[in-house]
Amino acid sequence: MKTKPKFHGSDLEAVEAYYHIPKEEIVCFSANVNPLGLSENVKKELAAHLDILSTYPDREYTSLRKAIAGYCQVDPAHIVVGNGSTELISLLIQTRKARKALIVGPTYSEYERELSLVGGTLTYYHLREEDLFRMDITDFISVLSDGYDLVILCNPNNPTSSALTTEEISQILDACKKTGCFMMIDETYAEFAPDIQAVTAMSLTGIYDNLMVLRGVSKFFAAPGLRLGYGVTSSAQFLSSLKLLQNPWSLNSLGAFAGERMLKDTDYIQRTRNLIQTERTRLVKELSDFEGIKVYPAYANFVLIRILKPGLNSSQVFDYLIEKRMMIRDCSSFQCLDGEYIRFCIMLPDDNTRLLNALGELLKRHRAV
Structure with a gap:
């Protein structure tokens, strides 16, 4: 059979x-993609500017990073763009070379796959059904003392749709700082939250340098085929190391152009x-x-x-x-x-x-x- x-x-x-x-x-x-589909305004803009495919994108994506900075209220110098958040997840994990990583689960399987490619040990911290998949912050912080050098969190989480507040994330980052642990937060679904500011860690990127927040346009802007993702971190040294691993022109001209228009389509x-x-x-x-x-x-x-x-x-x-x-x-x-x-x-x-x-x-x- x-x-x-x-x-x-x-x-x-x-x-x-x-x-x-x-x-x-x-x-x-x-697929968790916005049912409205691609913005009609963006469609028109793309159709009218297809000739940009004849030119290389700006190697630094200056205009796009400025648009992202305005949208997320962060410093444009702290932003890196990539070929979807998937590329940035891979680059982050390769750059950190974590010896001991902790993933909050159940969650997106790509984190485990990428970690398996760089070696090291991987542990899951299980969200409990009896807590409605809400993290026990005190318990989680106690686990961090076991010597992890990378924590991976999806917020809001896939598939549980649960979320931590910005204040709770700040508490975890304080604990991570004490143990020398870096934290990656995947905010693919943050823009769908009832109150975005209550759950996003974007405002924390300028405060903590042991943090990188990732987002993309696949889900909220219904553009998975565009392959546009971006990450935000205030760690200049880490950002520089990550870019050394990244291929130049990781995002094409059309993706960079469309990304700007999407983020400004209020x-x-x-x-x-x-x-x-x-x-x-x-x-x-x-x-x-x-x-x-x-x-x-x-x-x-x-x-x-x-x-x-x-x-x-x-x-x-x-x-x-x-x-x-x-x-x-x-x-x-x-x-x-x-x-x-x-x-x-x-x-x-x-x-x-x-x-x-x-x-x-x-x-x-x-x-x-």
Whole structure:
């Protein structure tokens, strides 16, 4: 019998091949990308400036870094841009050469993959389900005394959608400073948070030099194909070492041009925040009334739920929904996440309603059986 593969993110081609469903018919709730799609203003600007592909980008990306600095309220001298946040994660890990790294999990698997390539030891700090995947700061700080030289945190976290506050992050950085530990914070989903300033560590980059914050345009600005990421750190020595490893012109001219326009598109930014906030509140409220599932507080543009119905697992939920042309994320492949969990991102209101109805039908049907 053909073994069912594990589907990740936007593996629509693999889903199409396995289930024989045209990918164009599938609403993807698993990629966590802004459902508004690429900004119409940015599309027009790109179409009108395609001739910039005939020139090399500014090697220092001066104009783009200035736009990022204004958007994040940081010093442009503290910014490095790259070919997606994935490249910067890789460069950071290569540069730090951590002998002993600590990852807060369950989380994005790319961190572990990159760490495995540079050697050293890796440990997971498990967020606990009984705490709704909220970190116990006192306990976590006590663990840091075990001699870690790199801590990796995704905030808000994927797949739990939980988040630390800026004040809590500051406490951790103080502890890291005492032990000589560097901290990487992946803020891919921070812009979706109800209150961005309450969770972002951008304001801390000018205070702590043992910190680098990473973001990109893939999720919030619906541009994963652009491959634009950026990192912020006030450690001049570390930034210089990282750039030595980076290929020149890591980001193409079109990406640099589009990035500036995206970060200045205030109308698109506000419409996105309004949509995610409204729909996230509605989804969490309605899901909380369903029998047979547990819903966790959500700070990102996705919601994690646990299937509590005896005999119903995450794989069955995935199969049921994919037959209805909706692809969610079966979380069984996430490290440190034991149990039957699924994750789905917030899409347009009509699509979200379809998902709610289908999930409700499945839970009722299973109860009847």
